[in-house]
Every structure is written in C-alpha cells, then in structure tokens.
Amino acid sequence: MFYDPRTEPHGLAHNPWLSLVMPRPIGWISTLSPDGVANLAPYSYFNAVSGFPPFVMFSSAGRKDSQTNVEATGEFVANMAGADLKDAMNQSAATVGPEVDEFELTGLEKAPCRNVSVPRVAAAPVALECVLNQVVPMVARDGTKARSEIIIGEVVGIHIADSVIVDGMLDIKRIRPLGRLGYMDYVIVEDVIQMMRPGT
Ligand SMILES: Cc1cc2nc3c(=O)[nH]c(=O)nc-3n(C[C@H](O)[C@H](O)[C@H](O)COP(=O)(O)O)c2cc1C
Numbered sequence: 001m002f003y004d005p006r007t008e009p010h011g012l013a014h015n016p017w018l019s020l021v022m023p024r025p026i027g028w029i030s031t032l033s034p035d036g037v038a039n040l041a042p043y044s045y046f047n048a049v050s051g052f053p054p055f056v057m058f059s060s061a062g063r064k065d066s067q068t069n070v071e072a073t074g075e076f077v078a079n080m081a082g083a084d085l086k087d088a089m090n091q092s093a094a095t096v097g098p099e100v101d102e103f104e105l106t107g108l109e110k111a112p113c114r115n116v117s118v119p120r121v122a123a124a125p126v127a128l129e130c131v132l133n134q135v136v137p138m139v140a141r142d143g144t145k146a147r148s149e150i151i152i153g154e155v156v157g158i159h160i161a162d163s164v165i166v167d168g169m170l171d172i173k174r175i176r177p178l179g180r181l182g183y184m185d186y187v188i189v190e191d192v193i194q195m196m197r198p199g200t
Contacts, residue, residue: 005017016182019183022179022180023180023189024045025177025180026046026089026178026180027056028078029078030119031075031118032069032075032119033068033069033098034073037100039069039098040103040106041092041102042089043060044180046078053154054128054154055152056078056152057150058078058151059150060149061148062147063149066151067149070132070135071132073117075117075129075131076132076151077113077118077130078128079124081177081178082175082177083177083188084176085123086188088106089178091105091106092106103119108121108122109122114129124159124161125164128157129157129159131156132153133152133154135152172189172192173192175189176190
C-alpha cells in the first residue's frame with residue numbers, strides 16, 4: 001500500500017504512523033517548574049542525536065508541562081525506563097495539572113543531579129542531565145505548522161547505575177530497556193545480537 005499523509009487517508013482500521021518508525025526509545029523526562037514542582041512524563045519522540053558533544057531531543061505535541069518547564073528553567077533530565085519501571089512510566093503519562101508532582105503520584109524516589117537542579121528517577125538505570133540548547137518548530141512546505149516542537153538538550157551529566165555495568169559495559173539484560181511500538185504496544189529489549197561492520 002501507499003498513501004500520501006498530506007492528502008490521503010491511510011484507509012486502515014488504526015493509524016499506522018507510530019508503527020512506521022519503531023521501536024522508539026522512551027525519554028522519561030523530569031523537569032522542575034519555576035515554583036519548584038517536579039514533573040515527570042514519558043516521551044517516545046526521543047533520541048540521542050549527537051555523540052560529542054552529546055545531545056538528545058524530545059518532541060512535545062503541544063506545549064505540555066515538560067516543555068513549559070524546560071523553556072522556563074533551561075534544564076531537564078532524560079531518565080531511562082527499564083522493564084521494572086514500566087508501570088510507573090505509564091502512570092506518569094497521566095494528564096494532570098502542573099501542580100502535580102508525578103514522582104509523588106507514582107511513588108518514585110527522587111535522586112539529586114550534579115549539574116542541573118532537576119531531580120532524576122533514583123531507580124532509573126541511566127539518567128542524562130541536560131541543559132536546553134534550542135527549541136525547533138517544524139513547518140511543512142505548504143506552511144502548515146506541526147503541533148510538535150523539538151526540544152534539543154546538551155547532555156552535561158551522565159548517571160549510570162553501577163549495578164548495570166558488567167565488564168566495563170552496560171548489560172542490556174540487567175537494564176531490560178523499554179521501547180515504544182505502535183498502538184498500545186511496547187517492547188522489552190532482552191535479545192542481543194552482534195554484527196561486525198564490513199571490513200573490520
Ligand atoms: C510511552 C509514551 C510515550 C509518549 N510520547 C510522547 C511524545 O513523544 N510526545 C508527546 O507530546 N507526548 C507523549 N506522550 C504523552 C505524554 O507523556 C503525556 O501527554 C503527559 O501527560 C505529558 O506530561 P507533561 O504535561 O507533564 O509533560 C507519551 C506517552 C507515553 C505513555
């Protein structure tokens with residue numbers, strides 16, 4: 001099948017869009033409001049986009065609390081959710097007001113960061129401390145403005161739980177990272193294969 005998303009309906013029973021680029025990592029974004037209320041929410045339009053200096057991005061469909069807080073304070077943390085944290089991750093996606101601290105809502109413990117004032121998820125195997133680099137709007141050629149904007153952060157601090165480091169490498173079987181598929185589906189990464197690049 002083929003469809004032009006600008007002009008044609010996909011014709012399927014369910015919108016396939018989120019299944020077309022998958023699995024997507026989940027950036028579990030923690031922020032602080034200017035009043036000091038912590039916020040936590042998952043974003044699967046999320047990725048690492050540069051190695052050095054390291055940058056990550058997430059994209060918010062509408063100006064949600066996370067984006068509002070990042071724009072106000074210039075800081076966020078991208079926490080990683082392992083399979084053990086799947087229910088808390090899902091619960092933190094609840095649509096609640098900015099006065100609600102999702103750490104308290106989910107019962108998750110906070111841990112301090114070093115180079116940003118935002119708290120991180122203590123139980124997360126990995127947490128990336130970020131400072132806002134830029135917010136990028138997306139405008140189609142015909143002038144249609146996307147609801148989403150890309151929030152790009154420079155990574156200024158990296159936490160890795162000692163418990164997931166084995167022989168100097170992150171052990172995927174100890175992390176069991178959660179990925180987002182389409183629809184209401186997720187994947188737990190447990191199966192690892194290795195391939196050498198041609199010529200190596
Ligand atoms: C796994 C998962 C991934 C999500 N990814 C996104 C995303 O990439 N962009 C977005 O705007 N909302 C996404 N959402 C929805 C937000 O998490 C939800 O709207 C949340 O309430 C936003 O919280 P905030 O207002 O505190 O930022 C996702 C939800 C889940 C469960």
